[in-house]
Amino acid sequence: MAEEGSAVRAVAGGSTAAKQIEVPIRKAVGPGDDKVHTWPHLVRSEFICAILVTVLLIVWSLLSDAPLEEPANPTKTPNPSKAPWYFLGLQEMLVFFDPWHAGVTLPSFIIVGLMVLPFIDINPKGNGYYCFNDRKYEIMTFFLGFHILWVSLIIIGTFLRGPGWNWFWFWQPWDVHKVEAMTAVNLPYLLGVRNPTLDFFVGAALVIGFFVGGSALMYWWVVHLKGREFMRRWGGVRFGITAFLFLNMWGVVLKMLMRHLFAIKYIWTTPWVNI
Amino acid sequence: MAWEDIKRQITESDVWQSMFRHGYEDTPRNRILMVSGNVWLHLHPSKVRRHAVRMRFTWCMGGITFLMFLVTTVTGVYLMFYYRPTAEYAYADMKYLEFDMPFGMLMRNMHRWAAHAMVIAVWLHMFRVFLTGSYKPPREFNWVVGVILLVLTLLLSFTGYLLPWDQLSIWAVTVGSNMARATPFLGHEGPGHELMGVNPIYDARAFLFGGGEIGPHTLLRFYILHCIFFPLITSLFLAVHFWRIRRDGFSGPPL
Numbered sequence A: 001m002a003e004e005g006s007a008v009r010a011v012a013g014g015s016t017a018a019k020q021i022e023v024p025i026r027k028a029v030g031p032g033d034d035k036v037h038t039w040p041h042l043v044r045s046e047f048i049c050a051i052l053v054t055v056l057l058i059v060w061s062l063l064s065d066a067p068l069e070e071p072a073n074p075t076k077t078p079n080p081s082k083a084p085w086y087f088l089g090l091q092e093m094l095v096f097f098d099p100w101h102a103g104v105t106l107p108s109f110i111i112v113g114l115m116v117l118p119f120i121d122i123n124p125k126g127n128g129y130y131c132f133n134d135r136k137y138e139i140m141t142f143f144l145g146f147h148i149l150w151v152s153l154i155i156i157g158t159f160l161r162g163p164g165w166n167w168f169w170f171w172q173p174w175d176v177h178k179v180e181a182m183t184a185v186n187l188p189y190l191l192g193v194r195n196p197t198l199d200f201f202v203g204a205a206l207v208i209g210f211f212v213g214g215s216a217l218m219y220w221w222v223v224h225l226k227g228r229e230f231m232r233r234w235g236g237v238r239f240g241i242t243a244f245l246f247l248n249m250w251g252v253v254l255k256m257l258m259r260h261l262f263a264i265k266y267i268w269t270t271p272w273v274n275i
Numbered sequence B: 001m002a003w004e005d006i007k008r009q010i011t012e013s014d015v016w017q018s019m020f021r022h023g024y025e026d027t028p029r030n031r032i033l034m035v036s037g038n039v040w041l042h043l044h045p046s047k048v049r050r051h052a053v054r055m056r057f058t059w060c061m062g063g064i065t066f067l068m069f070l071v072t073t074v075t076g077v078y079l080m081f082y083y084r085p086t087a088e089y090a091y092a093d094m095k096y097l098e099f100d101m102p103f104g105m106l107m108r109n110m111h112r113w114a115a116h117a118m119v120i121a122v123w124l125h126m127f128r129v130f131l132t133g134s135y136k137p138p139r140e141f142n143w144v145v146g147v148i149l150l151v152l153t154l155l156l157s158f159t160g161y162l163l164p165w166d167q168l169s170i171w172a173v174t175v176g177s178n179m180a181r182a183t184p185f186l187g188h189e190g191p192g193h194e195l196m197g198v199n200p201i202y203d204a205r206a207f208l209f210g211g212g213e214i215g216p217h218t219l220l221r222f223y224i225l226h227c228i229f230f231p232l233i234t235s236l237f238l239a240v241h242f243w244r245i246r247r248d249g250f251s252g253p254p255l
């Protein structure tokens, strides 16, 4: 059944009718009666908005000065050293993951994940208007990634991390001598595995199990929620990419919780990388 | 009606008529010509759907992001007149700019706060585009262009962070770039680095810094990236972004 104003477009490489998705191709060229002249209606708002924002910016700049500290001194490391605020979410991840993962892999996933978003989301509804009910899961996932992970980690990194990247509440003074016991252990160790070889395999099983089990669960859940027909239209590639990115997102949350609640350091240690 | 009276009194006064010989006739034809005949305004279509004009649809955030880009460009040119990207002068030039240059401090503040505002505005813009589902067909590609613009915005801001050459800037950039050290295969502390034969002065971070540590070479590198390379690339992508908004049509609820 075709949605109103949508057409059926064959997916590249799609064999026959089996692989078709519904894609709205409507452009904003409906009946002219909904339209108004750009001049004056749009230009006027833009002009007023630009003036207001510029005035605000000037007032802000008159009231508060950009910081300038002592001259650069490569031999004197400040404690804490913080990245610019918009990267503090990533710096916060360094607590939980090795630098190659927190600093390179996860940011790549964020960028690639954002870029593939229009291609993995095949819900034709909710195009061009605000509506929660038409696309609950998309919106909740975006909230998890953007608000919960990105924004709250920036807030933590900016306000709650002090010397030694230790946790300080708003009312606690920054004590440079604060020492935190390094009690974190690896998950296999916590589960009673003390043999280093076995540790490797248990860790691998946990990580692979998380992704395989998670994907299976997600598959079941989507089929349960939307039906087989939807899953067929969505296709294996889209499902695979979505599940992988989605599980990575939850993986980050899970690992953060495990560290905060159970002091777990790594899940899987290998001679090359640790996760 | 009072407004109309005041308007007539002004436009019929001798002073006004000495300046403006003939009026602007508010006809549909003229309204369209105002937009299509103006090199700047014709970025817009000459007519738009009613909802697209409303603040509560767009939050004006794409426009504000662009405005912040323009403000940083203008104030940035002013700062460039007084700033020399070398380790011996950079910091002194910042002081000079703050205390001796007319409007130096104001220009610096506006440049910095506009850069921060641009980062916030671009996130809110992305959030708006997500909430209205405007990345859905036929605008998938423009969303991808947008993500590239988001990354460019962050890179613009990050490369500028080093230029004051004070403690805040070099350490923030050190911390922010340490990740490059850990890039798999390409960083000397990343997994698989042995395979590539990279070392502290020959790896991804050294490429970014122009050497093994942050130093004068890094300052020049970031200066060129910040003032020339990223602004140019960003302008190119902005051109594509705006062009595609026109081509794909602005999103809106079904008619």
Ligand code: HEM
Binding pocket: B058, B060, B061, B062, B063, B065, B066, B069, B122, B125, B126, B129, B132, B134, B135, B139, B142, B143, B144, B145, B146, B147, B148, B149, B150, B153, B238, B241, B245, B249, B250, B251, B252
């Ligand atoms: C330097 C950064 C950017 C600038 C200056 C910019 C500017 C604009 C402007 C002026 C509009 C017109 C409508 C509006 O104001 O909302 C727009 C629309 C749009 N932007 Fe951006 N943008 C930027 C970054 C982004 C990002 C990060 C994304 C998404 C990831 C994005 C995706 C879009 C899309 C899909 C549209 C079309 C919206 C529609 O049809 O409703 N842009 N952009």
